[in-house]
Amino acid sequence: MTAPVLVLVDHHDGVPRASGLELLTAARDLGPVEAVCIGEAGAQAAAEVGRFGAGALHVLTPGTTAPVALAAALARLVETTGAATVLMSSTFENKELAAHLALVTDAGLVVDAAGLETADGGRVVTVQQAFAATWTLRSEVLRPRAVVALKPNAVPATPVDTPFEPTVTTHDVDVSAMRERVVERTPRPTSGRPDLTEAQVVVVGGRGTEGDFSAVEELADVLGAAVGATRVATDEGWIGHEAQIGQTGVTVSPRLYVGAGVSGAVHHRGGMQASGTIVAVNADPEAPIFEIADLGVVGDLFTILPQAAAELRRLRPEG
Amino acid sequence: MKIVVCVKHVPDVQGDRGFTDDGTVDRGQGDGTLNELDENAVEAAVQLVEQHGGEVTVLTMGPADAEDAVRRGLQMGAAHAVHVQDDALEGSDAFATASVLAAAVRRIAEDGAVDLVVTGMASLDGLMSVLPSLLAARLDLPQATLAAEVTVDGGVVRVRRELDHATEVLEAPLPALVSVTDQANQPRYPNFKAIMAARKTPVTTWSLADLGLDASEVGAAGARTRVLEATPRPPREDRVLITDEGDAGVRIAQYLVENRLV
Ligand SMILES: Cc1cc2nc3c(=O)[nH]c(=O)nc-3n(C[C@H](O)[C@H](O)[C@H](O)COP(=O)(O)OP(=O)(O)OC[C@H]3O[C@@H](n4cnc5c(N)ncnc54)[C@H](O)[C@@H]3O)c2cc1C
Ligand SMILES: Nc1ncnc2c1ncn2[C@@H]1O[C@H](COP(=O)(O)O)[C@@H](O)[C@H]1O
Numbered sequence: 296m297t298a299p300v301l302v303l304v305d306h307h308d309g310v311p312r313a314s315g316l317e318l319l320t321a322a323r324d325l326g327p328v329e330a331v332c333i334g335e336a337g338a339q340a341a342a343e344v345g346r347f348g349a350g351a352l353h354v355l356t357p358g359t360t361a362p363v364a365l366a367a368a369l370a371r372l373v374e375t376t377g378a379a380t381v382l383m384s385s386t387f388e389n390k391e392l393a394a395h396l397a398l399v400t401d402a403g404l405v406v407d408a409a410g411l412e413t414a415d416g417g418r419v420v421t422v423q424q425a426f427a428a429t430w431t432l433r434s435e436v437l438r439p440r441a442v443v444a445l446k447p448n449a450v451p452a453t454p455v456d457t458p459f460e461p462t463v464t465t466h467d468v469d470v471s472a473m474r475e476r477v478v479e480r481t482p483r484p485t486s487g488r489p490d491l492t493e494a495q496v497v498v499v500g501g502r503g504t505e506g507d508f509s510a511v512e513e514l515a516d517v518l519g520a521a522v523g524a525t526r527v528a529t530d531e532g533w534i535g536h537e538a539q540i541g542q543t544g545v546t547v548s549p550r551l552y553v554g555a556g557v558s559g560a561v562h563h564r565g566g567m568q569a570s571g572t573i574v575a576v577n578a579d580p581e582a583p584i585f586e587i588a589d590l591g592v593v594g595d596l597f598t599i600l601p602q603a604a605a606e607l608r609r610l611r612p613e614g
Numbered sequence: 615m616k617i618v619v620c621v622k623h624v625p626d627v628q629g630d631r632g633f634t635d636d637g638t639v640d641r642g643q644g645d646g647t648l649n650e651l652d653e654n655a656v657e658a659a660v661q662l663v664e665q666h667g668g669e670v671t672v673l674t675m676g677p678a679d680a681e682d683a684v685r686r687g688l689q690m691g692a693a694h695a696v697h698v699q700d701d702a703l704e705g706s707d708a709f710a711t712a713s714v715l716a717a718a719v720r721r722i723a724e725d726g727a728v729d730l731v732v733t734g735m736a737s738l739d740g741l742m743s744v745l746p747s748l749l750a751a752r753l754d755l756p757q758a759t760l761a762a763e764v765t766v767d768g769g770v771v772r773v774r775r776e777l778d779h780a781t782e783v784l785e786a787p788l789p790a791l792v793s794v795t796d797q798a799n800q801p802r803y804p805n806f807k808a809i810m811a812a813r814k815t816p817v818t819t820w821s822l823a824d825l826g827l828d829a830s831e832v833g834a835a836g837a838r839t840r841v842l843e844a845t846p847r848p849p850r851e852d853r854v855l856i857t858d859e860g861d862a863g864v865r866i867a868q869y870l871v872e873n874r875l876v
Binding site: 307360362363386387390391393397398402403405406407420424425426427428429430431432433436437438474475476477478479480481482483492496518526536537542543545550551561562568572573574576580585587588589590591592593594595598599600601602603604605606607610611 | 797
């Protein structure tokens, strides 16, 4: 019998995030799937993870972000379930948890993976992008256990034919030994647009917007896209820091990336170069973003973006 | 306050970066620099020492040219520099790196307790962001990572962290480990005087034996993952560049529809 796969499913008030459903889908190729949620997650979460093939849901409470305490709780689950692989989404918080978990379970660790395979003998093989996605690596985990943090959009989420009815069990997280103290935690307000890291389409504004994101937002709304930004735009305070795409912001790999007034600095490319199709609008024909754009348009974003939005509305009046 | 800052020498992000046939980062291009994000770490540490007194030691593990990274740290205001260098370290993964850096921090602490270990948020070659957690675990220190703001007051370090779905203010008692983001500060540009002064500061070099570590625990042999293949991404094909003649917006819309992207 193959060992189970534990999948950490990030959720928002008990509603699994899209990244979690992708992970459950990817996990099904590796073995029987058991989902894990941190913090209160009830019937809705159970039904949803069941729909994506999880036979069990483990709820870890209390919900905390302390990586050491969470790693200890997950390590116990690895022990009791006999899981050989633990998957999670590659967020900054999860990467810390992944590090601690790999350390205490003596597992191989891969973060920011863009794909997952198994090799002969059941070893986990991952695909990663390196150097601003100019290189692709395949690497093999050399330990019997693997902890892998996968980037969103690595695998499309598909439900199973017949939903599972997962057993739900609750496990305590021991936070008594925690030395760090969370003084304040402010969840980020949701924008009403898709989550940047999970969106299939992302429209990005840079310095060229001069702080006026209305054209970027208009096109994003027509495309059902998330709005992103360069560090210049977030540093200027034109948009929140959470919108920053790049090496020190979020990494996106949507089907479609549209950049407007974005020069394409290497730090920015690091977070978007793995996108499926890249469209760039820039006034400067020498802008480096044109080196990687599938469709490059030299011109003024303030006239081009609204025209594109209007034409899309005309072509798809129902949307 | 005694602060150790871990700094890494990485290939220049503006340069032509690549891998060798055995899947390790090609260090032969000769255009390595101090990891830009570690400049934020050094800056944060130097500012804390300017406020509270004490001194900063910069610490790196890496091949011979990694000395450039600690030199840069000295120029930015660190008082001491330590370079762990040993042929057996080649191919070390994050776990081995954490063990070696932890041993070096303990050795530094023999000359007086270390209050704070500071790292960058990620190395711009690997972008793993896992070393800070592994190092905190190896040193059994509380961790306050991804700090966009760091302050120390009465034996407690307080950070503001911008996480994926929330902002958090976290406190930890000293000694602790902190990783800082590029939001934390604007790294100083060393002046001529600082550059000259840094030249005179010796860099302490330690081998694995100096740290009491065994070669079998580190290097490629101890690594938990192995690169099977590294391939440069093929250039995007059929790229189109057009200049707006009044209809570029329409053409974008058509392109998206034709390519089934909407
Ligand atoms: C350690 C470090 C980490 C960093 N991390 C990141 C990161 O994660 N993400 C990130 O984005 N950056 C990051 N940066 C910054 C990065 O180096 C660039 O400075 C930044 O990406 C540039 O942003 P930009 O393209 O908006 O601005 P610019 O480079 O100034 O480009 C603006 C572009 O807009 C065009 N333009 C102007 N007006 C118009 C118009 N009306 N219509 C069309 N085009 C117009 C111009 O031709 C120009 O090409 C980092 C830097 C450092 C040092
Ligand atoms: N070889 C090394 N020597 C010293 N510090 C390192 C080394 N590798 C990583 N670090 C530190 O760990 C941080 C995060 O690295 P990483 O986990 O590799 O992204 C870096 O910003 C450095 O501060």
